[in-house]
Amino acid sequence: MTDKLLPLREQIDTIDAQILDLLARRGRIAQEVGHVKAETNAPVFRPEREAQVLRGVAERNPGPLNSRDVQTIFREIMSSCRALEKRVTVAYLGPSGTFSEQAVYQQFGSAIETLPCISIDEVFRATEAGTADFGVVPVENSSEGAINRTLDLMLATTTVISGEISIPVHHSLMTKTGSMDGVTVVCAHSQALAQCQVWLNLHHPGIERRAVASNAEAAVLASQDATVAAIASEMAGEQYQLGVVQAHIQDDPHNRTRFAVIGSLEAGPSGRDHTSIVLAVPNKAGAVYKLLAPLARHGVSMTRFESRPARVGTWEYYFYVDIEGHLRDAAVARALDELKDNAAFFKVLGSYPQSL
Numbered sequence: 001m002t003d004k005l006l007p008l009r010e011q012i013d014t015i016d017a018q019i020l021d022l023l024a025r026r027g028r029i030a031q032e033v034g035h036v037k038a039e040t041n042a043p044v045f046r047p048e049r050e051a052q053v054l055r056g057v058a059e060r061n062p063g064p065l066n067s068r069d070v071q072t073i074f075r076e077i078m079s080s081c082r083a084l085e086k087r088v089t090v091a092y093l094g095p096s097g098t099f100s101e102q103a104v105y106q107q108f109g110s111a112i113e114t115l116p117c118i119s120i121d122e123v124f125r126a127t128e129a130g131t132a133d134f135g136v137v138p139v140e141n142s143s144e145g146a147i148n149r150t151l152d153l154m155l156a157t158t159t160v161i162s163g164e165i166s167i168p169v170h171h172s173l174m175t176k177t178g179s180m181d182g183v184t185v186v187c188a189h190s191q192a193l194a195q196c197q198v199w200l201n202l203h204h205p206g207i208e209r210r211a212v213a214s215n216a217e218a219a220v221l222a223s224q225d226a227t228v229a230a231i232a233s234e235m236a237g238e239q240y241q242l243g244v245v246q247a248h249i250q251d252d253p254h255n256r257t258r259f260a261v262i263g264s265l266e267a268g269p270s271g272r273d274h275t276s277i278v279l280a281v282p283n284k285a286g287a288v289y290k291l292l293a294p295l296a297r298h299g300v301s302m303t304r305f306e307s308r309p310a311r312v313g314t315w316e317y318y319f320y321v322d323i324e325g326h327l328r329d330a331a332v333a334r335a336l337d338e339l340k341d342n343a344a345f346f347k348v349l350g351s352y353p354q355s356l
C-alpha cells in the first residue's frame, strides 16, 4: 500500500511546488496591478473582471474537478491577490453565522475584513459613510419575496449595486442538546419562521414561535438556554455548538436568497449582466404598461418586477425592475432613455455581473 502511495505523493509534491511558484508569480503581477491602480486612483475590486475569470475557468475546466469547486479555488486566489492590492472591508447583517455572511464570502472570498452590523439600515450607513468599502444586503427570498427594508433604502440612499449573489438557504432546527426535550420556544428571524411554517405546524404545532433579529441571534439564545430551539444555518449551529434536531426543515427545498453588493463602485460590463432600476408612473390607467413598452421594443428582457407603496399618496407605487444587460449595452441604453421620458420618477440602482 505505502509503496504504491509514495510515488503518487511525490508527484503531488512536485505539482504543489509548481502551483506555489505560479501563485507567487500571480501575486507579484497583482501587486503591479495595484501600483498601476494606485497611480490612477482606479478601484481595486473589479466585479466584472472577477466574474469573467470565474466564468472562464468553469468553461475551460477539463475535469475531473467539479467546476463549482474550481471556481471556489479561483475565487480564493483572486481574493488573496486582491488583498495584496488592498484588503477590502465588507459590511453585512450580522452577527457572524448568518446567510448574509455566507454571501459575503461567496462574493469576495476570505481575504477580506468583515464588519457585522446589527441591521440592514446599519449596513447601508456603514457603506455610505465609508466605514466599509462594500455592503451585502438581502434583496429577495424565493419563497418569501422581497426584503422591503432593503428596497426602501436602495431608493433613499446614494449607494449603487455592483454585484448580486444567490445562495441556497437551508434551515435546520437546533438546540443545545440536539433534542427537543424540555424545549418551550422556537426562535428565528421572522422570514425563517415563515419559510418553515408548514414543517413546524406538522411536527411541533404546540411550541411557541418567537421572531428575533436574526437566525444567528436565535442560535446564540439556544446556546445559552436548553429550553430554546433555534432555526438557523448549520454553519451558525456549528459556530454556537448546537446539536441538529432536524436538518433542511424549510418548506421549499429550492429556497434561495438573493443578495446585493452595495457601495459607491459602478461595475463595468461583464458580458452577462443585470441592471436594476426604480420607477414611478403618473396614476393613470395603462401607465405601467406604456412605461415598460420600450423594453420590449428594444429586445430587453425583464427578470424581476416588484412594487412598493410610496410613502406619499395613497395609491402610488414605486416599481423595482431588473433587466438583462448593462447600462452601457446599446439596447439597454436606448430602452432606458425612452423609458425615462415617460416616468414620473426614474433611478438606476446599478448594473452588475449576474450571479454565478
Ligand SMILES: O=C(O)C(=O)C[C@]1(C(=O)O)C=C[C@@H](O)C=C1
Pocket (backbone or CB within 6 Å): 030, 033, 034, 044, 045, 046, 047, 049, 050, 053, 077, 078, 079, 081, 082, 085
Ligand atoms: O484585474 C485586476 O484589475 C486585478 O486587480 C486582478 C484581480 C485578480 O486577482 O485577478 C484582483 C482583483 C480584481 O477585483 C480583479 C482581478
